[in-house]
Amino acid sequence: TFNILSADPDFENCNGRSLTVTKKDLIALKGSKIGLFMVNLTKGSMMGPHWNPMATEITIVVQGQGMIRVVCSSTANESECKNVRFRVEEGDVFAVPRFHPMAQMAFNNDSLVFMGFSTTTKKNHPQFLAGKSSVFQTLDKQVLAASFNVTNTTIDQLLAPAGESIILDCTSCAEEEERIMEQEIDKERQEAKRREEEEARKREEEKARKKKKDNKSR
Numbered sequence: 001t002f003n004i005l006s007a008d009p010d011f012e013n014c015n016g017r018s019l020t021v022t023k024k025d026l027i028a029l030k031g032s033k034i035g036l037f038m039v040n041l042t043k044g045s046m047m048g049p050h051w052n053p054m055a056t057e058i059t060i061v062v063q064g065q066g067m068i069r070v071v072c073s074s075t076a077n078e079s080e081c082k083n084v085r086f087r088v089e090e091g092d093v094f095a096v097p098r099f100h101p102m103a104q105m106a107f108n109n110d111s112l113v114f115m116g117f118s119t120t121t122k123k124n125h126p127q128f129l130a131g132k133s134s135v136f137q138t139l140d141k142q143v144l145a146a147s148f149n150v151t152n153t154t155i156d157q158l159l160a161p162a163g164e165s166i167i168l169d170c171t172s173c174a175e176e177e178e179r180i181m182e183q184e185i186d187k188e189r190q191e192a193k194r195r196e197e198e199e200a201r202k203r204e205e206e207k208a209r210k211k212k213k214d215n216k217s218r
Helices: 141-148 152-159 171-218
Strands: 010-012 016-021 035-041 045-051 057-070 084-089 093-096 102-106 112-116 168-171
Touching: 016 045, 016 168, 035 045, 035 057, 035 102, 057 171, 084 171, 102 112, 102 171, 141 152
Parallel strands: none
Antiparallel strands: 010 016, 016 035, 035 112, 045 102, 045 168, 057 084, 057 093, 057 102, 057 112
């Protein structure tokens, strides 16, 4: 057995800690291509935006509540994939496919603890987009500037705030994501209502045309 609660974390700072369990920690996982992880986010913190190049993550919230942001990969079919943000609480299960950038955020008034499984541990190294562990830190600044069509000075400013890594301070990020989510839900409801009204109007017009046509034929 391997006790995930008593083990030393792989990463820890004032914003939280994380731990992964592989076949090196639990021999029974050898050959299974399954990994285990646990993340504890303190109040107002965030697991930095990242994606998995090899693994799909299946996650269970074991304590607290928070917001999850998932973005479609650049290779995803727009008709089959949609950028989403959703609220989670204790007991919720969610899955994020590989190549999909994600971020998990804790609210200012509550911590967020989640654990889960990855479908493969073979050469899967999460690629972070923010902090000093950001994949951008490994790329040539001139290449980044050309890719984003901005100046080298802008890239320097983008990469400069790199004091933290992996788990970041993000006060009110979850609250802001929830606010945007509620706006999107309200917009979708209004759009659905508009479509229903439009369909009802078309049905009434069609009914009126049929009635008029029947009257003429008599």
